[in-house]
Amino acid sequence: MEIVVEVVEKKVNQAFFVVAKVIPYRLLTTNTATSECNIHGTTLTISEPIVIENLPPDYQLTLEIYCMSYNMHSTNTPIKKKRLETNTPKRLLQSALSRMGASQKRDRAFTSSMESFRERSGSVGAPKTSCSSSSTHQGPKFILAGTLNITIKDVKTKQFRLRKAPFHSPFEGTISLNMSAKESVNSPPPSHKGFLTIFQEESGLGAWNRRWCSVQDNKIYYWLYPEDQVNRNKVPHGEIDLRHCKTDRVAIASRLDCARPNTFVLTVLKPAQPGDRSSIITESNGKTTQTKFLLSADSREERREWMDVINRSLQCVVSWNH
Numbered sequence: 001m002e003i004v005v006e007v008v009e010k011k012v013n014q015a016f017f018v019v020a021k022v023i024p025y026r027l028l029t030t031n032t033a034t035s036e037c038n039i040h041g042t043t044l045t046i047s048e049p050i051v052i053e054n055l056p057p058d059y060q061l062t063l064e065i066y067c068m069s070y071n072m073h074s075t076n077t078p079i080k081k082k083r084l085e086t087n088t089p090k091r092l093l094q095s096a097l098s099r100m101g102a103s104q105k106r107d108r109a110f111t112s113s114m115e116s117f118r119e120r121s122g123s124v125g126a127p128k129t130s131c132s133s134s135s136t137h138q139g140p141k142f143i144l145a146g147t148l149n150i151t152i153k154d155v156k157t158k159q160f161r162l163r164k165a166p167f168h169s170p171f172e173g174t175i176s177l178n179m180s181a182k183e184s185v186n187s188p189p190p191s192h193k194g195f196l197t198i199f200q201e202e203s204g205l206g207a208w209n210r211r212w213c214s215v216q217d218n219k220i221y222y223w224l225y226p227e228d229q230v231n232r233n234k235v236p237h238g239e240i241d242l243r244h245c246k247t248d249r250v251a252i253a254s255r256l257d258c259a260r261p262n263t264f265v266l267t268v269l270k271p272a273q274p275g276d277r278s279s280i281i282t283e284s285n286g287k288t289t290q291t292k293f294l295l296s297a298d299s300r301e302e303r304r305e306w307m308d309v310i311n312r313s314l315q316c317v318v319s320w321n322h
Contacts (some may be wrong), residue, residue: 014170015068017142020050023060028052044171060151065162067145067170145169155179190316191216192309193229194302198222199258199294201280208260208296211237215306218242218313220266240293242310244270248318250310252303253294262303263296266310 014035020028030048038044052061146162146169154160162173193214200209211222214229220240221229228234246267253263268291276284283290297303 013070015070015142016044016046016145017066018046018050019064019066020052021062021064022052022055023062026052058152060149063148063150063175065145065147065171065175066142068140068142070140146171146173146175148175150177150179190309190312192306194306195298196222196306197260197296197298199281199296201282204279206280213295215309215313218317220310240266240268241270242266242313243317244268245314245317246290248314250307250314252307257292258294258296260294260296262298262300263294264303264307264310266293266295267291268293 016033016035016038018030022028028050030046030050033044033046033048035044038046143166144164146165148160148162150160156179158178159174159176162169162171162175165171165173191214193212195210196213197208197210198213199206201207211224212226212229213220213222219242221236222239223229223234223237228237246269250264250266253260253265257263257265270289270291272284272287272289276282276289278284281292281294295306297306
């Protein structure tokens with residue numbers, strides 16, 4: 001992820017860094033960028049990549065940009081602090097004697113004065129530090145200059161509008177991101193295999209054929225026999241590409257489509273190819289070809305397993321390959 005932000009005007013030396021928050025459990029930060037090295041013209045460029053792995057498709061990412069203005073000479077020039085007037089034991093003793101009166105014992109006055117001195121001054125010659133704003137020097141600190149929320153739908157978006165940008169923010173309110181998303185090698189698409197009965201067209205008529213099927217690489221491959229999948233010389237008898245599925249979820253076939261139990265339906269829409277024609281399961285208008293696949297499992301439990309795996313594959317396709 002490369003970040004480019006429009007800067008209003010470069011008046012002082014500034015430092016920036018970006019925090020990436022993945023709701024609800026991860027936090028990443030970039031290294032600090034400076035205006036001397038990272039601002040070119042009117043843009044701030046942070047080219048340090050932010051790599052976030054194993055994100056769920058419904059992730060929520062929040063970017064926060066922090067800014068700090070500082071003086072180049074502030075670190076070399078010592079800050080002169082006004083030395084506070086310190087009470088000495090002699091002054092405290094005289095003050096105590098004047099309040100208590102000359103008739104009181106001198107040793108008691110001296111003891112109470114020294115205790116008061118220790119409480120107020122800590123030690124002889126050490127000035128007491130005040131916490132008031134008039135005597136305390138507060139150094140520069142980072143402030144929030146803008147935030148941005150990103151979801152999977154924003155992966156291909158290049159320019160965003162910063163939120164929560166204060167009036168004194170050095171940014172104009174726009175931010176450009178160079179983002180990319182892909183499936184992780186460590187998280188392959190769901191897979192499953194077993195027998196399904198597929199409704200197919202044969203000589204202009206419909207027929208149910210039992211096939212050995214396997215869900216892998218976001219496709220459903222099917223063969224005549226299980227051993228055909230192991231034999232590399234045997235090409236699949238057919239395939240259903242889930243990347244062209246018309247819907248993002250597989251559905252149970254209605255009674256109007258099929259009365260066979262434990263049947264679910266997949267509708268695939270692809271650009272029309274030469275030779276495509278309409279049939280029992282296919283509709284072609286010259287531009288697109290729509291094919292309705294009816295697949296029947298051997299039991300209700302197996303149907304649930306197949307639909308769960310196919311739906312997870314469709315979720316990956318919709319989320320990462322749109």
